[in-house]
Amino acid sequence: MTSMNNMKRSAQRIFWLITLMFFLILAFMAKLAFIDRQEISSSSYNPRLNYADSSVKRGNIRDSNGDILVESTENGNRKYNRSRMAAHITGYSSKGKTGVEAAENFELQTPHNEVLQRISSIFTGKAIQGNDVVLTVDMDIQSVAGDILGNKKGAVVVIEPSTGRILALQAYPDFDPNTVAENWETLKNDEKSPLVNRATQGLYPPGSTFKVITALTALEYYSDWQEFTYECTGEAVFENKVIHCYNNKEHGTVDMKKAIATSCNCYFAELAKRVGAENIRKKAEDFYFNKEYHFLLAHNISQVALQKKSEENEIVETAIGQGKTLATPLHMAMIASAIANDGIMMKPYIVDHIQYYNGDISKTTVPEKLEQVISIEEANTITDMMISCVSEGTGTAAQIYGVEVAGKTGTAENATGSDHSWFIGFAPAENPKVAIAVMIENANQGGSATPIAGKVLQAALQKYQ
Amino acid sequence: MFDLIILFSRYLFLLYIVLFLWQAIVYIAYEQGGYLGSPSHAIAMQKGLIVWFHITAFLILSYESGKFFFNMETLAVGVAGLAFLLLSMMLLDKFYYEGCPLIWTGMLFLLDMSLIMLQRLEPMLAVKQLIWMALGIAIMLFIPFILRMIPRFEVFEYVYIIVSYALILSTLLFGTSKYGSVNWLKIGPITFQPSEIVKFLFIFYLSSVFRKRVELKELLITGTLSAGIVLLLVLQKDLGSALIFFMTYMVMLYISTSNEILFFAGMGAASAAATLAYHLFSHVRVRVAAWRNPWADIDGGGYQILNSLFAITTWGLLGSGLTKGMPNTVPVVESDFIFAAICEEMGILFGMGIVCLYIMLFFRGILVVIRCQRRYYSLLAAGVITMFAFQAFLIIGGVIKLIPLTGVTLPFVSYGGSSVLVSIMMIGLLQWVNVYCEQHEAGYQNTIEQNAESAEWNEWDGDDFHE
Numbered sequence: 001m002t003s004m005n006n007m008k009r010s011a012q013r014i015f016w017l018i019t020l021m022f023f024l025i026l027a028f029m030a031k032l033a034f035i036d037r038q039e040i041s042s043s044s045y046n047p048r049l050n051y052a053d054s055s056v057k058r059g060n061i062r063d064s065n066g067d068i069l070v071e072s073t074e075n076g077n078r079k080y081n082r083s084r085m086a087a088h089i090t091g092y093s094s095k096g097k098t099g100v101e102a103a104e105n106f107e108l109q110t111p112h113n114e115v116l117q118r119i120s121s122i123f124t125g126k127a128i129q130g131n132d133v134v135l136t137v138d139m140d141i142q143s144v145a146g147d148i149l150g151n152k153k154g155a156v157v158v159i160e161p162s163t164g165r166i167l168a169l170q171a172y173p174d175f176d177p178n179t180v181a182e183n184w185e186t187l188k189n190d191e192k193s194p195l196v197n198r199a200t201q202g203l204y205p206p207g208s209t210f211k212v213i214t215a216l217t218a219l220e221y222y223s224d225w226q227e228f229t230y231e232c233t234g235e236a237v238f239e240n241k242v243i244h245c246y247n248n249k250e251h252g253t254v255d256m257k258k259a260i261a262t263s264c265n266c267y268f269a270e271l272a273k274r275v276g277a278e279n280i281r282k283k284a285e286d287f288y289f290n291k292e293y294h295f296l297l298a299h300n301i302s303q304v305a306l307q308k309k310s311e312e313n314e315i316v317e318t319a320i321g322q323g324k325t326l327a328t329p330l331h332m333a334m335i336a337s338a339i340a341n342d343g344i345m346m347k348p349y350i351v352d353h354i355q356y357y358n359g360d361i362s363k364t365t366v367p368e369k370l371e372q373v374i375s376i377e378e379a380n381t382i383t384d385m386m387i388s389c390v391s392e393g394t395g396t397a398a399q400i401y402g403v404e405v406a407g408k409t410g411t412a413e414n415a416t417g418s419d420h421s422w423f424i425g426f427a428p429a430e431n432p433k434v435a436i437a438v439m440i441e442n443a444n445q446g447g448s449a450t451p452i453a454g455k456v457l458q459a460a461l462q463k464y465q
Numbered sequence: 466m467f468d469l470i471i472l473f474s475r476y477l478f479l480l481y482i483v484l485f486l487w488q489a490i491v492y493i494a495y496e497q498g499g500y501l502g503s504p505s506h507a508i509a510m511q512k513g514l515i516v517w518f519h520i521t522a523f524l525i526l527s528y529e530s531g532k533f534f535f536n537m538e539t540l541a542v543g544v545a546g547l548a549f550l551l552l553s554m555m556l557l558d559k560f561y562y563e564g565c566p567l568i569w570t571g572m573l574f575l576l577d578m579s580l581i582m583l584q585r586l587e588p589m590l591a592v593k594q595l596i597w598m599a600l601g602i603a604i605m606l607f608i609p610f611i612l613r614m615i616p617r618f619e620v621f622e623y624v625y626i627i628v629s630y631a632l633i634l635s636t637l638l639f640g641t642s643k644y645g646s647v648n649w650l651k652i653g654p655i656t657f658q659p660s661e662i663v664k665f666l667f668i669f670y671l672s673s674v675f676r677k678r679v680e681l682k683e684l685l686i687t688g689t690l691s692a693g694i695v696l697l698l699v700l701q702k703d704l705g706s707a708l709i710f711f712m713t714y715m716v717m718l719y720i721s722t723s724n725e726i727l728f729f730a731g732m733g734a735a736s737a738a739a740t741l742a743y744h745l746f747s748h749v750r751v752r753v754a755a756w757r758n759p760w761a762d763i764d765g766g767g768y769q770i771l772n773s774l775f776a777i778t779t780w781g782l783l784g785s786g787l788t789k790g791m792p793n794t795v796p797v798v799e800s801d802f803i804f805a806a807i808c809e810e811m812g813i814l815f816g817m818g819i820v821c822l823y824i825m826l827f828f829r830g831i832l833v834v835i836r837c838q839r840r841y842y843s844l845l846a847a848g849v850i851t852m853f854a855f856q857a858f859l860i861i862g863g864v865i866k867l868i869p870l871t872g873v874t875l876p877f878v879s880y881g882g883s884s885v886l887v888s889i890m891m892i893g894l895l896q897w898v899n900v901y902c903e904q905h906e907a908g909y910q911n912t913i914e915q916n917a918e919s920a921e922w923n924e925w926d927g928d929d930f931h932e
Contacts, residue, residue, distance in 0.1 A: 006723040008835045011847060014716055015831040018854045022824045025858070026817055028867045029777075033813045037778045045763050046775040047794045055468060106779070118469045 042103045049097045049105055052076070055121075059108040059130035061090055061100055063139040064167075064352060070101070070177075080177040082139060085146050087174045088197040089137055089297070089350065094181040098195075103296045104133045104351060107363075112356040129357035136165040136352045136365075144459040145170040148452050153192070154440035155199035156452065157333035158460055161426060161435045163367040164337070164346030167460060169330070171198040200299035203326040204439060207412030208263045209422045210321030212335065212382060214272055215256055217283040219378045222275050229255050236266040241313030243269045243320070246411060260385040261393030263409060265320045272319030273312060280318060281306040286373045287335055288345065293370060295330070296350050302327035322413060333437035336424040339382055340406075340432035343374040387429050395423065398454035403461060404429040409450055417442045421449040427457050434460040467528060471786035474525055478811050479783065481518045482818035485511055485574060489825045492567050496832075511570040512554055515577055519547055522581040525787050539584065542591055546580045549595060553602050560606045563903045564896040565833070571826045572892050575877035576885075578819065582806055583880055586792060586799045590880045597882045601889030608893040609900065619841050622673035625666040626690055632659035632666075633697045660698060660706045661883040665890060667694065667710060668717075668848030675721035676841040684727075687714070702748060705871030709855045711735060716851040717844055720834075756869035769796050773864045776802075776809040777816070784812030799880040801872050805864045819878075823857050830895055837902040846898045849891045 032040070041048070052058070054076065061070040069082050070090050078093045078101075080086075091099015101108070108130045111117045117128045145156040145168045158168040173194035175187055187195055196202065218225040232251035235244045243265050245251060251264045259267035272280060284304040285291060292301060305324035306315065317323030330348065338345035346367055353364040374382075386406035389395045394409045407425025414420055421443035426435035436457055438449040488507040495504040523543030527535040550573060557569050576598055583591040612618065636650055636659050650659050674687050691714040698707035715735075719728040742749050751766045759767030759774075772795045780790060792798050792806035799806075808816035830850040837843040853876050860879075863870035874884040 004838070004840070007720055007840065007843060010720045010723045011831055011834045011843070014720060014847070014851070015828065018827050018831075018850075018858075019824060021854070021858050021862075022820055022827075025820055025861055025865065025867060028862075028865055029808075029813055029817055029820070032774070032778055032865060033782055037781065040771075040774050041779040043760075043771070043775070045771065046779065047772075048775060048779045048791050051791060053468075106781075115469070115472055118472065122466065122469075 038103065038106075042105055044096050044098065044102060049102060053109070055128055056109060056111055057127040057129050058093075059132045061104075061108075062132055062134045062355070063137050063142070064135060065138060065140070066134070067139055069135075069139070078177075082143075083176050083178060084174045085143055086137065086139065087177050088171045088199065089135065089142075089169055090177060091297075092175075092177040092180040094177075095184050099197075099297060100133060100135065100351070107131045107133055107354050112358075112360075112362075117357065131357070132355040134352050134355055134361075136160075136167065136350055137169065138167050138463065140463060141456070141460050142168040142170060144168075145456050146172075148455050152440050152448070153198070153442065154438070154449070155202060155329040156456055157199050157329050157437045158456060159333050159337045159348060159435045160464070161337040161340035161346070161432050164334075164348045165352070165367070166348055166350045167434065167464070168456070169199050169350070171202070171329075197297065197299075198329065198439075198441075200295065200297050200328055200330045202328055202439070203300050203302070204328075204420050204422075204441075205323075205325060205412040205414055206302075206321040206327040206332060207410030207420065207422050208265075208321055209332055209335075209408050209410035209424045209437075210325060210327070211260065211263070211268050211319070212339070212386070212408050212424070213284050213287060214268050214275070214280060214319045215260060215385065216374055216378060216382055217275050217280050218256070218271055219381060220283065220374070221279040222271070225256060225271075228271065228274070229253050230259070230264075230267040230270050232264050232266045234266070236269060238269060238273065238316045239312040241316060243316055257385045257388055260382075260408065261388040263389075263394045263411075268319045269316035272315050277306045277310040277315045277318075278308045280304075280315070286371065287338065288331065288370065289327070293331075293334070293347060295348055299330060300328055302331045321410060329437045329439045332422070332424045332439070333435055336407075336426050336437060337435035338373050339379050339386070340426035340435045341379075342376045343372055343379040345370040345373045383429055386425065390425065395425070395450055397450040398423060398425060398457065400427065400454060400458045400461070403427050403458075403465075405454070405457060406432075407450075407453065414442075418444060423449040423453040425453060425457070427461060428465070433464045436460075471525060471789055474521060475783045475786050475812060477521055478518070478787075479815055479818070481514050481521075482815055482822070485514045485570075486818060486821055486825065488514070489567055489571070489822075493825075493828070508566045508570060511567075511574075515550060515570065515574050516547070518574070519543070519550060519577050519581070522787060523547075523584070526581070526584050539588065542580075542584055542588065542595070546577070546591075546595055549599055549602075550577060556602070556606060560609060561893075561896050561900055563900050565829055565899050567829050568826060568892060568896060568899075571822055571829070572877060572889070574822060575819075576889075578807065579803070579878040579880070579885075581787075582803055582878070583799055585788060585810065586803075586806060587880075590799055593882070594880055594885065597885045598889070601886045604886070605889050605893035608890065609897055612897055618669070619673045619676060622670055625670035625673065629663045629666045629670065629694060630697075632663050633694060633701075635659065636701060637697065657883040658881075660701075660703060661887040663694070664709075664852055664887055665894075667691075667713065668845060668852065668891075668894075671714065671717045672841055672844035672848060675717055675844050676839075679718070679722050684718075687718075699742065703872075704742075704749070704752075705856075705859050705873035708859060708871060709852060709873065712855045713848055713851045717848055720847050721840070721844060752869045752871070756866060759866070769802070770864075770866055770870055772796065773802050773805040774866060776805040777813065777865065780809060780812065782812050782814045784808065784810050784815065786810065797872075800874060801860060801870075801879065802864050803879050804861050804875055807878075820861065823854075827854050833895060833899045833902070837898060838905065839902070842898045842901055846895050849895045852891065853888070 058072045060068045062068055069086050070080050073079050091101040093101040111128045111130055121128050149156055149170055149172050155171040173192045175194045232254050234248040234250040245265045251262050254264050254267045281304055289302045289304040303326045306318050314323055318325050347370050349365050354362045383406050386408055390398050390405045390407045395407045398405050398407050405427040406429040410422030412420040421440040424437045426432040436453050438453040440449045488510045491502040491507040492504045494501045527539035529536050580591055583594050674683055695707045695711050715731045755766035755770055759771045776792055776795050787810050790809040792809050795802045795805050827850055833846045834843050856873050856876055859871050860873050860875045862868040874881050876888045
């Protein structure tokens with residue numbers, strides 16, 4: 001009878017195999033319900049986004065001061081009180097949905113205590129109220145950024161370094177969410193693509209702001225960086241590539257601090273050669289290049305293309321933020337913010353909490369650490385260099401009276417016309433409260449991002465210092 | 466007001482399935498020697514829950530806003546469905562005296578689930594499905610008689626495999642295509658999938674061969690013949706069925722030989738074959754690409770799976786409430802993707818309940834395998850369970866994007882005449898094995914068949930092939 005017993009044992013094993021398979025299904029369903037749900041269901045391809053239960057009044061979107069940015073009118077339309085000023089954040093809800101309207105659609109649409117609300121609405125006739133979404137964005141700063149940006153194509157992102165809260169996220173060209181449906185054809189076909197959120201979706205060569213990454217790579221992987229100096233003659237030849245400093249300016253003998261302050265291309269090209277392609281790529285990826293960091297609004301991932309086998313001209317181009325390197329303004333603000341936060345990169349977030357119809361607060365976002373990307377010492381060292389960039393180097397236009405600002409400017413050559421202008425930084429340098437990234441497309445003069453950054457930082461500090 | 470009722474119904478449906486599963490646990494506990502409650506009471510409760518589930522759902526479905534009374538057509542289907550359920554409960558107990566009641570209630574719950582969901586999605590299909598179900602149950606009631614008339618049906622092993630080949634080859638010659646697979650036959654007004662009938666024959670064939678000691682010769686013959694069927698199914702682009710047949714072969718081989726090395730070698734060979742298929746066939750690559758990253762081709766390959774995921778994730782744990790979702794935006798929702806529709810309107814938790822219901826069915830099925838004292842019958846039961854298990858896994862795993870999608874039906878629930886018919890008949894077979902074994906266990910010593918049986922036992926009793 002032993003073979004019969006064997007058979008029973010095998011049958012039991014098969015049962016455990018089947019059970020394991022179905023538990024995998026259960027686990028995966030739980031993952032769908034709890035982890036992937038928001039990301040999948042808020043896709044603009046989900047036809048259910050446009051499903052509206054007419055008996056539910058869609059919730060409001062508020063800023064961090066509690067002011068209502070978006071509300072529902074009596075006849076069920078959405079009213080965008082700040083119109084263009086927060087367009088790229090709130091998104092629209094007419095021709096499909098975008099922005100927070102899409103990402104938090106189901107919070108906005110779902111009434112808390114639905115059973116209670118429905119019962120009481122039978123007697124009182126009061127509308128059933130969806131949940132309010134309260135943002136981290138402060139409209140005071142958001143408006144300053146919008147006003148200063150004016151009609152320059154570009155983006156401004158302000159982050160609180162210690163938490164990753166987005167305080168402002170401004171991009172131009174923008175649109176009026178109130179009239180998206182009426183102007184749909186124009187908006188869709190507009191060459192300036194106003195519907196694209198340049199702050200999170202725009203990929204630009206970061207130019208000299210990337211030198212911060214190159215410098216940090218040297219701090220970790222090139223032990224001789226303190227001794228290393230370079231005779232800058234305004235231009236240098238690498239293999240078949242000629243690197244120029246801005247306006248071919250000769251910087252003389254430069255060390256790293258001076259190179260950051262004066263934005264010396266030749267120094268960083270030579271430094272990159274010594275540090276090596278692989279290390280630069282590794283450091284950039286530590287800083288979430290080529291990597292998903294999960295953010296509520298539609299966004300693109302910044303890219304670094306360097307490889308072990310990359311040729312010398314590609315290495316030196318990448319070191320100064322040119323070549324195939326691309327970054328979004330949001331991501332550059334995250335980098336500045338990580339340096340400001342003693343090397344800890346925080347996960348950026350834009351929704352602070354959900355507020356129910358009865359005023360109760362729920363689902364408050366807990367700040368989340370992405371990674372310790374550099375050590376405190378390295379953060380302090382690079383901060384010193386960035387301070388000198390603003391106090392005596394290329395970033396003087398970002399100075400604020402009475403406050404020490406740390407920053408790095410950038411001018412990025414690109415295929416679309418005149419150079420893009422960048423500034424990333426934070427203030428106060430000693431005890432940073434706000435970090436910023438500003439990018440102006442095809443700026444006519446070199447420094448146009450820098451003064452904008454200074455003014456926005458000043459406005460932000462008045463509130464957050 | 467109606468919104469409020471639907472809102473409550475979401476909790477109610479969840480409550481039904483949770484209670485249903487709890488009563489299953491009560492019953493199983495009793496069988497295993499524990500005591501959580503009276504087993505007959507548990508089964509009566511389960512039957513009651515099925516009836517309540519049916520009535521609740523059909524009342525919601527037949528409500529028409531703004532009208533004075535319910536929709537009569539829907540109500541008629543509901544009443545017919547209820548009659549079908551009650552009649553089945555009565556007749557099944559009569560015809561299969563000592564069949565496992567838990568397997569019956571589990572099957573009826575799933576069949577009712579199918580009726581409700583089809584009525585919601587496409588009322589015409591619900592009527593058709595109901596007819597198929599009734600037909601299936603009617604045929605099934607006669608399985609015990611047929612099997613009693615031919616006492617030694619295990620000797621027809623070659624008949625089974627020859628008919629199987631004939632059926633599958635006929636689809637290659639005269640088949641019509643549906644959803645991209647050429648696996649349908651059309652006779653008069655009826656189209657059916659021969660591969661469904663072959664499932665039945667295949668289990669009989671393998672059990673007939675594997676009941677004896679498996680030597681190299683049997684291994685080679687069954688291996689080649691089974692591989693032939695699998696290959697033909699692949700040629701018809703019916704990858705799901707091919708996988709199900711393959712796994713059934715492997716599992717039955719493993720159960721009869723207890724040889725792990727053979728099992729893993731077979732799985733290794735299958736992985737190699739899958740890799741080869743991936744490189745050979747573009748439609749395999751499309752499926753895998755759609756599984757890996759459906760977002761890359763939203764309007765093409767990824768369309769089905771993404772719409773399924775939208776349906777499942779949008780409304781969360783409790784679902785939108787029956788009639789409140791948008792399941793019709795999912796392609797082939799009444800057949801392959803019906804699980805997505807269930808999750809959408811009744812909630813992910815309810816969907817998990819359905820998965821647990823399948824686990825319960827398989828558990829009780831494996832008990833039949835283990836308790837049975839004759840290899841042949843054990844193997845029949847094991848074949849049935851394996852077919853169901855892998856079929857359910859492939860399609861549920863496919864619609865939730867756990868594995869690449871292969872178009873097979875969800876047993877008992879998906880719309881499809883041949884699918885429902887064969888599924889019901891396979892459960893009939895499983896129950897008959899259960900009845901047979903329960904009866905022969907009791908009077909083991911003094912039945913007439915005992916002599917013939919022990920002669921067969923001696924053939925392989927005390928052998929040493931399992932070393």
